[in-house]
Amino acid sequence: DTAVSQTPKYLVTQMGNDKSIKCEQNLGHDTMYWYKQDSKKFLKIMFSYNNKELIINETVPNRFSPKSPDKAHLNLHINSLELGDSAVYFCASSQGDRGIDYGYTFGSGTRLTVV
Amino acid sequence: KNQVEQSPQSLIILEGKNCTLQCNYTVSPFSNLRWYKQDTGRGPVSLTIMTFSENTKSNGRYTATLDADTKQSSLHITASQLSDSASYICVVSPRLNRLAFGKGNQVVVIP
Numbered sequence: 675d676t677a678v679s680q681t682p683k684y685l686v687t688q689m690g691n692d693k694s695i696k697c698e699q700n701l702g703h704d705t706m707y708w709y710k711q712d713s714k715k716f717l718k719i720m721f722s723y724n725n726k727e728l729i730i731n732e733t734v735p736n737r738f739s740p741k742s743p744d745k746a747h748l749n750l751h752i753n754s755l756e757l758g759d760s761a762v763y764f765c766a767s768s769q770g771d772r773g774i775d776y777g778y779t780f781g782s783g784t785r786l787t788v789v
Numbered sequence: 790k791n792q793v794e795q796s797p798q799s800l801i802i803l804e805g806k807n808c809t810l811q812c813n814y815t816v817s818p819f820s821n822l823r824w825y826k827q828d829t830g831r832g833p834v835s836l837t838i839m840t841f842s843e844n845t846k847s848n849g850r851y852t853a854t855l856d857a858d859t860k861q862s863s864l865h866i867t868a869s870q871l872s873d874s875a876s877y878i879c880v881v882s883p884r885l886n887r888l889a890f891g892k893g894n895q896v897v898v899i900p
Contacts, residue, residue, distance in 0.1 A: 678832070715876055717833070717890045730887065764832050778888075780832030 680765045680781040695750045697765030706748035709764040793891035801897045810894040812862040812879030820882040827876040
């Protein structure tokens with residue numbers, strides 16, 4: 675079974691729409707992350723939650739709002755989508771916090787295309 | 790300037806041949822260095838992890854080396870297979886800070 679699962683895998687939407695991406699992990703990890711991978715394949719952290727508490731919030735437009743109902747789930751809601759939001763979004767989880775690499779497990783990614 | 794630089798950006802090799810990927814970093818001090826493999830359409834998967842004091846670590850046909858003095862790491866792929874076609878990402882973990890990702894080495898293995 676997939677350890678970190680995110681849905682949907684593909685998302686095509688028009689500019690201005692609001693969309694959500696969901697992520698769930700069944701590893702019992704304390705920390706979950708959202709990363710954005712742009713067309714140049716560079717992974718950039720967006721948010722990190724530890725036990726439902728926001729611990730990393732990079733310079734991301736406030737149109738992006740993470741929500742963690744419990745430590746096994748971290749969803750990403752995006753308002754007023756723009757063309758530049760097109761990218762692959764990866765959810766990840768790890769044991770421990772503060773970004774120290776105890777071993778990340780990544781989801782398969784959500785390819786968002788804004789048209 | 791990115792704290793982790795990888796070269797070459799992309800590489801095409803014949804099946805069965807060896808190749809070496811390079812990672813130079815400026816992060817200091819650091820806790821550990823990992824190499825991840827990212828298949829197309831998938832998330833990154835950890836291949837090797839090395840702490841500051843380790844020089845080499847193997848995982849099957851993958852061998853990573855680390856020179857903490859020169860801040861360089863390499864990933865050597867032996868007897869490449871078609872399934873090795875992927876992006877290989879070098880990730881450095883600064884202590885008490887966020888991970889620093891390289892942009893990846895894109896490897897294409899052709900028959």
